[in-house]
Amino acid sequence: MMTHEDNSFLTETDSGTPMGSYLRSFWIPCMVSGEVPAADEAPVRLRLLGEDLIVFRDSAGRVGVLDQHCPHRRASLFFGRNEECGIRCVYHGWKFDVEGNCLDMPNEPASSTYREKVKAIAYPTRERGGLLWVYMGKSADLAQFPDFEWLDMPAGHLYASRWEQDCNSIQAMEGELDAAHVSFLHRRIDRLDEKKHSLSGSYFQVDRAPRWHVKDTDYGFIAASQRDVEDGQSYWRMNQFLLPFYTMITSEPGNARMTRMWVPKDDEHCWVIAVNFRAEATLQESELRAWKNGDTTHRKVIPGTTQPLENRSNDYLIDRQLQKTVSFTGIAGVRAQDAMVTESAGPIVDRTREHLGTSDIAIVRMRRRLIAEARTFSDGNVLPVAAQRGELYRVRAHQAVLDRDKLFDQEADVVAAMRS
Amino acid sequence: MMTHEDNSFLTETDSGTPMGSYLRSFWIPCMVSGEVPAADEAPVRLRLLGEDLIVFRDSAGRVGVLDQHCPHRRASLFFGRNEECGIRCVYHGWKFDVEGNCLDMPNEPASSTYREKVKAIAYPTRERGGLLWVYMGKSADLAQFPDFEWLDMPAGHLYASRWEQDCNSIQAMEGELDAAHVSFLHRRIDRLDEKKHSLSGSYFQVDRAPRWHVKDTDYGFIAASQRDVEDGQSYWRMNQFLLPFYTMITSEPGNARMTRMWVPKDDEHCWVIAVNFRAEATLQESELRAWKNGDTTHRKVIPGTTQPLENRSNDYLIDRQLQKTVSFTGIAGVRAQDAMVTESAGPIVDRTREHLGTSDIAIVRMRRRLIAEARTFSDGNVLPVAAQRGELYRVRAHQAVLDRDKLFDQEADVVAAMRS
């Protein structure tokens, strides 16, 4: 349980809030690169941390992320003309480059210097790892980029997608850090024994109340779960939480790795961005086909939108007959199942009325860490450690079967496997 | 007219409000039994007095009414699995019985006793008189059931239905207590003389400004209207208001009797539940057909919903040509006419701007009585008299033609006819 005040502190990210200022001290992934329009094409809208923005690519290929409202009389630049290295407001022709500089102010006298005094709100951007990133804080020059191993992979090694979830980003991310739910929410009830002796598979059913080991790090923490399985062994999963909103869930051996991002759209909606990648080889046709179809680690959306097909308004297309015979929920798709449990708790879950158990330890640690960090760094004048040291992000999630008396971080090969 | 403060006091029923606590000291009818799912079928949603609940029937046939949110991390139990005498949250498998006891907490270690400390919010239920009833207050063991004559009638003697009205329950109920409007709102203009000399019929047109006699009782009051008709006689209608939200309107001799209930869904919407019954005989095919079609004392709803077909969004399908030639309103159906006048006053009528007349006496008495009762009993620690004495509810509405100098309650046969 939590006080009402802490819950608000944790979940509110508009400009000027402590958590909002803390998040703005990091580079923020906000869109898949393929969603950014081509050079000189029309801008698109983006809502991020409660701010209404537009995104466009100028003639030189640079991406601009600007406040949606023209600084003159606040007409929307979404309707603007993207022409010759700048976006031009159609109301009076004021033109801004990707840095917010006013390049032209044709309704002012030729002698006027007013143009030099007016700036549009513009945020620095980067395109890396198949994503668009933006820096919305004060220290763009100082903040380091999180050095994920997938940032500069060659073509064909990485797939990324983005969708919207209709709840606060923190509770969406809690659904990911909460590894205990895998034994229930995502359970098949028609083939319990099928995947027996795969590394995960039926291990989730053999021991559904794992012991938790959360290990703090400079970048966040490792959430390790230990399940007792046959022959005196333990099945370990080491998932990663990386400040301020990244998660890495361990994949099956041979499968592509992944990183997920839980970015506030506003306090009642968030963007989920999922990246799958293979460091050693190109992605397989079959997995690309599945992801583009919204399966497994991605989500099926209504074409041309970021709105998932299974959503709150249609009760996630729950099939009560399937729920009796095939799957624990009767809802198709792991991501839709996650969205259902997190969204159905309300736009911002009332944490004053929770009853947390032992399996919630990772969630509690994440909340406390974010609150403590935001208390310390919310003025944005000193950068958080993780925002200053990009190399901290060169980590991986991992899983292993160890003798029951071993701890994951005492095994050299396990520790090595968690560095990228 | 009323002060703004009194109007809020009268109309607000969320948990913690004085009127909400008062209502919660009574058993509350909330659904037709046929709307409750069968044993082990999927739960349904119910919003009641501003609370979001789910309703399910367990393997033993008992009905559970629980807070929609799982006490763990507040995922919705609407998506839960109804299995083996309990509803199981699909997030982590916590399972609750109809009393809110936690039967299983499979993500906790086997040795944990946490399960015994966690309870879901659950309200005691009863199924009687074709309805589901719930007790949302502190004194379920003490509160008596209102002993309506139709509670235990054999099959075929009773018909019940439920629909939604898009306004506060008090103003919806005012439309029922307001017998004066029958001479206008429900008037046919194409056949004024047709029902002449039926007990009601054209009497409503002979005298449209009746004299009112409101007689207080332990259960509420009798609202009697006296209309002067031919031959030195008076036509009397004795309607009943029973605390906290029941009404009985007198029926034509030979017709089925009825009781209606005006139950808050939340402060801006209410449930109307209508029961028709015959103590002496089974209901007739023709009347059942009419009621199921939403005619006369019931309401036509969009199939599969509780939403009336004629509603605010479609201006109640008013036909202005019919309004000129056939009926006073041009709106089909007495219940839709009632809904139109009460809903069109706004979600919560602004009683500071009313101008009440002599025909509003029953309404004024109802408001004052509810406010006085709620002031006295809102802590819920002492039960209101009517909540303690179920036998008070063994009454009937009645109508009679008396000599003009008689009062209804001085006539022994009239008084006897008003007991069930």
Add this chain to the structure above:
Amino acid sequence: MMTHEDNSFLTETDSGTPMGSYLRSFWIPCMVSGEVPAADEAPVRLRLLGEDLIVFRDSAGRVGVLDQHCPHRRASLFFGRNEECGIRCVYHGWKFDVEGNCLDMPNEPASSTYREKVKAIAYPTRERGGLLWVYMGKSADLAQFPDFEWLDMPAGHLYASRWEQDCNSIQAMEGELDAAHVSFLHRRIDRLDEKKHSLSGSYFQVDRAPRWHVKDTDYGFIAASQRDVEDGQSYWRMNQFLLPFYTMITSEPGNARMTRMWVPKDDEHCWVIAVNFRAEATLQESELRAWKNGDTTHRKVIPGTTQPLENRSNDYLIDRQLQKTVSFTGIAGVRAQDAMVTESAGPIVDRTREHLGTSDIAIVRMRRRLIAEARTFSDGNVLPVAAQRGELYRVRAHQAVLDRDKLFDQEADVVAAMRS
């Protein structure tokens, strides 16, 4: 820029606000006469300055504008019966004439005098100039009608239409007073030279940063713009702002003249009413056809509604390909372009975040004038000068080409042309 307090003062017009009281000291145009139902036909709804009203025409042809809610228990008179010189509430048959007098109260005893004490809220009305006008203030007897030249024109000389704009009326009107935007927002990019040497035409492109001369008058002000064109001459446009919400934009010679009105529906929506007229001749078939089609100075609406076809919900049907090749915006229709820039700034533009330039002088003067007037006259007990002297409104907009060293108001023929 503006303080938040001034912005609220300027834009809030509900009953009881200072600006609302100021506006209510004037006659207010609210509907096209053709939209008012015929005698004894059903009433229609009208929302004006945040008040919900109904409009009906009685048996004698008089128009009533009444509070939507019956004074008795506040059922909507929209569902009422319009019969024999009054509107009758269908709840209890109370009947009101166009002045709000209660003509009948049939549910009260015949001896009652209550009827004489109850009045419906009713506003005096006039039908002139093809429009319905209403007086919502205290001084209907004293306020003079604005004596526009088109008020009493014979049939065939005048065309009027009304549509809704989804923003505050002030920012909608700013789009009209802002003559600088014509060089940009409404620009064609496929035929820059086509209209060269018409009075307006390419002059807007020859000099896109005109000098502004705003001249205060008793009725508002003249906003004159001076553009330097060829041969040592200036192109002048003299537009009119008339208190509290009228504009006159100069027409091309030979074209019909026009007056537009920017009337609050509520604080986040406004009615735009446009009147075109010819004093000397009847309107031409071709221009009537265009206006009825929603072209040029009028707006295309969804049939049977006041909702424009191109609107916020459909991004004004912007065509990005046309925006590249044909028009500055890619949006069809000058009025839709105006709506896009004003609505896209938000329901009430945040004037604390503007950056005004030299071309905004007329807008600034309008704001200051309205604020000053409302400060002085908001109690409504003394009428503003413009509300007392209808003859002030006998003015016209005008345009002229003058030698570059002349000012428009020093030329006798220009000054004469600006009187109607």
